Amino acid sequence: xxxxxxxxxxxxxxxxxxxxxxxxxxxxxxxxxxxxxxxxxxxxxxxxxxxxxxxxxxxxxxxxxxxxxxxxxxxxxxxxxxxxxxxxxxxxxxxxxxxxxxxxxxxxxxxxxxxxxxxxxxxxxxxxxxxxxxxxxxxxxxxxxxxxxxxxxxxxxxxxxxxxxxxxxxxxxxxxxxxxxxxxxxxxxxxxxxxxxxxxxxxxxxxxxxxxxxxxxxxxxxxxxxxxxxxxxxxxxxxxxxxxxxxxxxxxxxxxxxxxxxxxxxxxxxxxxxxxxxxxxxxxxxxxxxxxxxxxxxxxxxxxxxxxxxxx
Numbered sequence: 001x002x003x004x005x006x007x008x009x010x011x012x013x014x015x016x017x018x019x020x021x022x023x024x025x026x027x028x029x030x031x032x033x034x035x036x037x038x039x040x041x042x043x044x045x046x047x048x049x050x051x052x053x054x055x056x057x058x059x060x061x062x063x064x065x066x067x068x069x070x071x072x073x074x075x076x077x078x079x080x081x082x083x084x085x086x087x088x089x090x091x092x093x094x095x096x097x098x099x100x101x102x103x104x105x106x107x108x109x110x111x112x113x114x115x116x117x118x119x120x121x122x123x124x125x126x127x128x129x130x131x132x133x134x135x136x137x138x139x140x141x142x143x144x145x146x147x148x149x150x151x152x153x154x155x156x157x158x159x160x161x162x163x164x165x166x167x168x169x170x171x172x173x174x175x176x177x178x179x180x181x182x183x184x185x186x187x188x189x190x191x192x193x194x195x196x197x198x199x200x201x202x203x204x205x206x207x208x209x210x211x212x213x214x215x216x217x218x219x220x221x222x223x224x225x226x227x228x229x230x231x232x233x234x235x236x237x238x239x240x241x242x243x244x245x246x247x248x249x250x251x252x253x254x255x256x257x258x259x260x261x262x263x264x265x266x267x268x269x270x271x272x273x274x275x276x277x278x279x280x281x282x283x284x285x286x287x288x289x290x291x292x293x294x295x296x297x298x299x300x301x302x303x304x305x306x307x308x309x310x311x312x
Contacts, residue, residue: 006084006130007031007056008142009065014039014058015164017142018129020047023054028173031058034091042172045164051114051155053129053142055164056172066131069138071117071156074098077262082121082143082152084130092273095266096121097280099151099257107153110144116153117141120255120264122215123152124273151215151257200276203250203269204304209240211248211270216256219263219286219293224254227294237301250276252297256286263289265297276300 005022009015016031023029023044031039039058047054078098086092099118104110107118119132123143132141132154141154212221225241228234242248253266261284267277277300283289 004085004126005128006086006126006143008129008131008139009033009063010068010139010161011065012061012063014060014063015045016056016058017160017163018054018056019142019144020049020052020054022129023056023172026172029056031056033060033063040174044170044172045168048160048163050111051160052111052144053155053160053163055160057164057169066133066137066139068157068161069134069136069140071101071140071158074101074117074134074140076100076260079135080117080119080121080140081133081135082119082123082127082130083133084123084127084143086124086127086130086273093275094121094123094268094273095275095278096152096255097257097262097264099260101156107151110153114159115156116144117156118151118153118257120215120257121152122253122266122268127152200269200274201304203272203274204267204276204301207239207249207269209242209248210250210252211242211245212252212254213245214254216254216286218256219254219289221254223286223290224252224265224294227290228297231294231298233298233302233306237298237305239301245270254293256289263293265293267297267300 003022005019007016007018010017029042031042043057045055045057076098080096080098082094084092096119099120101115101117104114104116105112127143130143131139132143134140139157141156143154212224214221248270251268251270256263261282262280264280266275268275279296281289281292
């Protein structure tokens with residue numbers, strides 16, 4: 001059985017943090033860096049069962065790494081970004097906001113005795129162990145596995161930065177024979193270089209179909225669907241909302257963080273997971289919020305697809 005997760009380099013000499021469940025009990029482990037380098041010999045330096053985080057070591061030096069940020073200065077509503085290998089698409093970045101900093105005890109099935117950063121940036125399978133960063137690229141936390149009640153969570157980085165214990169190393173099984181699962185490799189249409197060079201405006205311009213999905217019952221897909229169709233410029237965009245994600249070019253994900261009246265949307269490219277646009281509206285309910293969200297969504301597409309208004 002193969003498993004794929006994300007890891008975050010936290011030192012130039014090859015120390016990285018990842019999700020413990022991703023490597024626990026594994027017979028072989030392999031680490032692949034963004035530049036294509038592969039390391040088959042991996043050592044376990046430490047692990048935190050409670051927080052589901054492991055510290056690993058590869059034999060390398062002068063590596064780029066993320067500096068830890070300051071979670072104490074975070075405020076609800078601050079922008080955050082999840083950088084992961086979600087769905088096997090390497091180094092995908094999604095945008096959201098910090099919803100709350102809450103005890104794990106409040107999250108069913110998460111555990112007890114530690115804090116979690118709750119955020120709205122969309123994540124998918126393979127995101128476990130990924131980085132939650134702020135607008136300056138500082139590392140705020142390590143993303144934990146799973147989504148609880150439609151919300152995503154990360155462990156604050158300051159609670160696991162001391163995890164590596166270089167005086168006690170455990171060699172993991174060599175990953176020399178590991179290969180990307182064929183069905184997953186076939187689903188990755190572009191290389192990381194192609195993703196990095198992608199033009200968001202061109203993707204918005206060329207798209208034909210959109211799939212709406214919602215992580216909250218407060219703002220339904222049907223509500224936004226109806227409101228989008230009522231926008232005056234919608235018919236000019238040449239876009240079709242589809243019910244099957246397999247035939248969609250783009251996704252629009254809706255959310256409303258718990259205990260807030262902030263309704264959000266994120267537009268992303270299905271092929272690359274690149275975030276193409278986002279926005280938020282504060283309103284008492286989803287019906288009211290949908291008008292402002294639909295207006296912002298149409299503007300994003302109009303700027304990319306329609307000619308600029310004629311000057312008077």
